[in-house]
Amino acid sequence: MPTVFKYDKGIKFLKKPENLTLIADPTTAKAANNCDAAFISHAHTDHSIAFPNEGIKVFATKIASELYEKLTSRKAKNTHFVEYDKSLKIEDIEVEFIQAGHLLGAAQIIFYFEDITVCYTGDLSTVDMISVPKATIPKEDIDILIIEATYGKSDLFFESxxxxxxxxxxxxxxxxxxxxxxxxxxxxxxxxxxxxxxxxxxxxxxxxxxxxxxxxxxxxxxxxxxxxxxxxxxxxxxxxxxxxxxxxxxxxxxxxxxxxxxxxxxxxxxxxxxxxxxxxxxxxxxPFSMHANCNELLEHIKAINPKNVYTLYGFDSELSAIVRQKMKIPSRPLKLAKKKFTLEEFL
Ligand SMILES: [Zn+2]
Ligand SMILES: [Zn+2]
Structure with missing residues (x-):
């Protein structure tokens, strides 16, 4: 059985036949409840709501967890700290966090399932800043890239x-x-x-x-x-x-x-x-942002060269249209794929 994934108040993965469920960046406390593990990309509150959830194993960088606590005055619970570039295992699934730029402690999360390798970028910045280094490129081939699209629209103007x-x-x-x-x-x-x-x-x-x-x-x-x-x-x-x-x-x-x-x-x-x-x-x-702009997102996709791209947040439809039309990579907003699981079924 292939691994399936969809957006359901977070990015949910289901691995058959074990019925192992993982979720990345759940957006409600409940969304993580029946999952085997939750992964948090960074401390901003639209991504980090699962930190105080006692009922589930949470995986995040130590700095993301500390920043969350300072930002919200709430305690992170049951958090397992993950270091960049060191993989960990959930059952037989390898998971790796790599730099995402954007914030200290922010990570892109790579899931090495048996049948597919998926990289979820979380929020991203692809240039070095004074306070945080730029996002890195996964070393292994990526089948499915799930990328943020906060500013993924070509006519949004940002000076350098x-x-x-x-x-x-x-x-x-x-x-x-x-x-x-x-x-x-x-x-x-x-x-x-x-x-x-x-x-x-x-x-x-x-x-x-x-x-x-x-x-x-x-x-x-x-x-x-x-x-x-x-x-x-x-x-x-x-x-x-x-x-x-x-x-x-x-x-x-x-x-x-x-x-x-x-x-x-x-x-x-x-x-x-x-x-x-x-x-x-x-x-x-x-208009200063710690997010990648549209061109930077496209450069990041190009450098990773995935088989499929799903877009998430902000201008997800706009960015996926550019990826389909200009880069000729099959692409859809992840949220559109709600009822159907995989891109293959969806297209
Ligand atoms: Zn953020
Ligand atoms: Zn965000």
Missing amino acids: RETIKISVLNWIAENLQKNRIPVINIGHLGGAQELIAFLNEMLSVDIYCDDRTSEINKIYKREGTNLQWNSFDILNDEEFKEKNSICLLPRAAKELPEFLKDHKTSRSIVTGQASRFAFSNFEQAF
Whole structure:
């Protein structure tokens, strides 16, 4: 019997005749319940909901589990730590985690079933960043690639990451000159650490972060990213120094923190979603992302050269159309294949 897989609140694999069920990145706590093992690609909460699930063996990198705990203030339970490039066995199925870029501890997960080898990328970045190395390419041949498509649409415009970072820098410098405090909304985990590392390299300024971001920064610092920042906490003991200070806020934060209320501020947001939306509440929106853009995703597919490509998240239909038409590789959004199991049945 062939191994079958489908999207059902996570990527589910069923190995016959043993009826062994594995799930990757379940999106509800329940989805993992009747599975033999769950695999978590990285700490972002749309992928990591299974961490506190006591009833199931969870496999993830140690850093993903630590970041999850800092990000959510919840405990990861029953987690088996996996190292990059070292395979482990679930019954007779070999599984390997390799670098995915994107975040510290993020992994692409390769499942070596008897009949097929499947690589699930999780979220991906394919260029080296300051805070995280780029995704690696699987060493073995891959039959089925399941790839994220968050920005998998060819007309989404991203300038180079360097150019966008320099635009952020210019905006900060302009505002500091005008004696306005630059306040930047940015994702707690991933974006914030990359931006702080960059600003630390380029500017001599004090960077203030909310406490959750600060806890995440500590893990990045321990792992070797040279980060300098102040937590909001420090302001319980010290005066806020207005001169040459920058403040980072969580991406969704609307209100300014109390200590900024009597100061002149300018607000911007840093998110890949700025390539799609206007964010008109902010003076500037910078489309910097820790995800691969469409061209980078296509390059990654080309380098892996799988037999079939399934796309997942974001612009899954758009990306799979490009893969079919331009790369001539059979491809479908994974979610479309809900009722039918394999691509062969589906096409
Ligand atoms: Zn992510
Ligand atoms: Zn994601």
